[in-house]
Amino acid sequence: MELSAKTNESDHKVIKVHGGLSMKLNARTSEKIAFALLSLAALIVAGFVLMILAYIIYYGYSAISVEFLTEMPKRMMTQGGIYPAIVGTLILIVGSMAVALPMGIMAAIYLNEYAGENRTTWLIEMAINNLAGTPSVVFGLFGLALFVKYFGFGSSILSASLTLSLLIIPVIIRSSEEALIAVPNEYRESSLALGVSKWQTIRHVVLPAAVPGIVTGSILSIGRVAGETAPILLTGAAYYLTKLPDSIHSQFMALPYHLFVLATAGTNIAKTRPLQYGTALVLLMIVLGLNIIAVLIRRHYRQKLKI
Amino acid sequence: MFNRNHKEKAIESVLFSVSALTVVILLLICLFLFRDSLLLFKDTSLLGFLTGKFWYPTSVNKQFGLLPLLFGSLLVTAGAILFAVPLGIACAIYISEIAHPKVADLMKPFVEILAGIPSVVFGFFGLVVLVPIVQNSFNLPTGQTALTGSIMLGIMALPTIITISEDAISSVPSTLKQGSLALGATRWQTIYKVVIPAAISGISAAVMLGIGRAIGETMTLMMVTGNTAIIPSFPGGILDPVRTMTATIALEMGEVPQGSDHFHALFAVGSVLFIITFLINLIADYIKKRYRFKVD
Numbered sequence: 001m002e003l004s005a006k007t008n009e010s011d012h013k014v015i016k017v018h019g020g021l022s023m024k025l026n027a028r029t030s031e032k033i034a035f036a037l038l039s040l041a042a043l044i045v046a047g048f049v050l051m052i053l054a055y056i057i058y059y060g061y062s063a064i065s066v067e068f069l070t071e072m073p074k075r076m077m078t079q080g081g082i083y084p085a086i087v088g089t090l091i092l093i094v095g096s097m098a099v100a101l102p103m104g105i106m107a108a109i110y111l112n113e114y115a116g117e118n119r120t121t122w123l124i125e126m127a128i129n130n131l132a133g134t135p136s137v138v139f140g141l142f143g144l145a146l147f148v149k150y151f152g153f154g155s156s157i158l159s160a161s162l163t164l165s166l167l168i169i170p171v172i173i174r175s176s177e178e179a180l181i182a183v184p185n186e187y188r189e190s191s192l193a194l195g196v197s198k199w200q201t202i203r204h205v206v207l208p209a210a211v212p213g214i215v216t217g218s219i220l221s222i223g224r225v226a227g228e229t230a231p232i233l234l235t236g237a238a239y240y241l242t243k244l245p246d247s248i249h250s251q252f253m254a255l256p257y258h259l260f261v262l263a264t265a266g267t268n269i270a271k272t273r274p275l276q277y278g279t280a281l282v283l284l285m286i287v288l289g290l291n292i293i294a295v296l297i298r299r300h301y302r303q304k305l306k307i
Numbered sequence: 308m309f310n311r312n313h314k315e316k317a318i319e320s321v322l323f324s325v326s327a328l329t330v331v332i333l334l335l336i337c338l339f340l341f342r343d344s345l346l347l348f349k350d351t352s353l354l355g356f357l358t359g360k361f362w363y364p365t366s367v368n369k370q371f372g373l374l375p376l377l378f379g380s381l382l383v384t385a386g387a388i389l390f391a392v393p394l395g396i397a398c399a400i401y402i403s404e405i406a407h408p409k410v411a412d413l414m415k416p417f418v419e420i421l422a423g424i425p426s427v428v429f430g431f432f433g434l435v436v437l438v439p440i441v442q443n444s445f446n447l448p449t450g451q452t453a454l455t456g457s458i459m460l461g462i463m464a465l466p467t468i469i470t471i472s473e474d475a476i477s478s479v480p481s482t483l484k485q486g487s488l489a490l491g492a493t494r495w496q497t498i499y500k501v502v503i504p505a506a507i508s509g510i511s512a513a514v515m516l517g518i519g520r521a522i523g524e525t526m527t528l529m530m531v532t533g534n535t536a537i538i539p540s541f542p543g544g545i546l547d548p549v550r551t552m553t554a555t556i557a558l559e560m561g562e563v564p565q566g567s568d569h570f571h572a573l574f575a576v577g578s579v580l581f582i583i584t585f586l587i588n589l590i591a592d593y594i595k596k597r598y599r600f601k602v603d
Binding site: 030031034035037038039041045046048052053055056103106107110111114115120124126127128129131132133134136137138139140141142144145149150166169170173197198199220223224227228229230233234256257259260264280283284288290291295 | 311321325329330333340343397400401414416419420423425426430436492494495498523530553556581587588589
């Protein structure tokens with residue numbers, strides 16, 4: 001028996017529903033099997049995450065100590081700490097966010113508050129989507145060609161930070177846009193009705209309401225900066241340095257590249273395993289910590305809105 | 308009043324200029340990648356590069372053939388997509404249609420964490436855990452194979468596939484679902500006869516973006532695929548080492564003199580990669596826009 005139904009929707013979509021009374025039991029059984037399989041899929045995905053986290057935490061935990069976090073690497077990186085790599089990663093975060101954050105938020109404000117539906121807007125949206133989908137190693141090549149070579153910044157903190165900032169601008173634009181969209185239109189309308197100008201409205205009404213969302217998105221993009229390896233590999237990360245960078249024109253060490261070097265090209269890969277686990281754990285903790293902070297901020301403000 | 312209008316206009320122009328910078332950046336990426344790539348084709352023909360079967364960048368008779376790297380990327384990506392797509396879509400259906408809201412809220416951070424784990428950490432995990440497993444279970448001389456890369460890459464592509472499919476599935480109007488349920492269809496029948504067909508454009512876009520994510524991944528593959536630049540056989544090659552386009556760029560760029568043939572060849576590989584992901588993004592964008600489900 002076959003039933004066909006027309007919904008009340010204006011799109012006149014015709015939906016066919018198979019099965020009748022005689023097939024009811026069968027349909028119930030197949031539903032049970034299907035739901036079990038779908039739940040299994042979700043379990044597998046959660047399992048992957050837990051497995052990777054548990055493994056890195058279990059093996060990395062014993063490698064972490066105050067010395068590990070605050071000392072320079074010693075003896076061709078077979079001993080000692082990862083202090084310069086931590087510092088390098090922090091500098092990259094500050095450097096790239098300093099450029100990407102204002103730019104990303106400004107672009108998001110334009111797209112959500114000013115842009116009309118026209119060709120130019122379409123072009124900008126298309127560019128953002130494409131930048132978001134461009135592989136990080138391609139950004140690395142671009143950074144190498146533009147910042148390192150063409151502008152003559154050399155292999156340096158400056159080149160790497162700028163390259164990373166280009167990589168996260170689309171991420172910040174997208175999350176800031178979402179935050180701005182979530183601000184109810186009544187806010188804007190009542191402010192404008194009081195004779196407040198458009199920019200003043202955005203500045204004093206819309207932006208403050210969108211700040212939690214913008215902050216959450218930005219925090220998540222910090223994680224991205226901390227973890228990216230390919231772009232900095234091509235634009236200024238150093239294999240091994242004996243001292244901390246002294247200017248933005250110096251090369252630098254960074255956590256993800258340090259882990260890569262230790263795990264694949266170190267002088268004694270097997271012997272430095274503990275250092276590798278430790279570095280992976282520190283990197284993971286930074287990213288996880290940022291994720292947790294973002295979730296907490298989101299939850300805090302969501303509850304505030306409810307009250 | 309005039310002053311204020313002036314200020315408003317100025318602010319709008321500044322904001323517009325910053326937005327337009329994204330287009331400029333995209334154009335600059337094209338310009339700088341293609342410019343350095345073109346220098347390769349003074350000595351090597353474009354056709355020779357695109358159809359060359361050998362990547363011998365440092366031997367006496369240098370050869371810059373794209374095919375081993377392209378097929379390496381395609382093989383690893385295909386393997387990853389083969390298991391990440393069904394798994395990811397199933398997980399998205401579970402989260403948006405089946406799970407209790409509280410369970411769904413618990414699953415979402417898992418997916419976010421998976422998206423946040425740096426690729427070098429995935430690579431490290433693959434290297435110390437999965438590589439020995441693959442080596443032992445198939446009795447191979449090395450566990451650094453295309454299969455190892457595919458598995459790690461599949462896991463990494465999951466968040467993209469899950470979040471975008473989930474968006475598409477949850478944006479299907481509930482009136483459609485209720486109509487189907489009211490007719491006596493079971494929840495599962497409703498899901499696969501009504502919800503999935505209605506969300507299929509968003510799900511296809513998710514798959515495209517998952518492919519884009521996979522083909523552009525660098526560090527993980529560099530660490531687990533063995534990096535041997537030979538055209539992989541099919542399907543046996545899945546158990547051999549391969550080298551992807553991305554890994555080639557990251558591995559070799561550090562050692563080549565700037566301005567050499569080899570340097571330009573790596574830019575040419577980067578251009579091919581950029582064009583591939585650009586097309587994938589355009590297609591995903593097109594599918595999403597063209598078939599966007601009309602709510603209301």
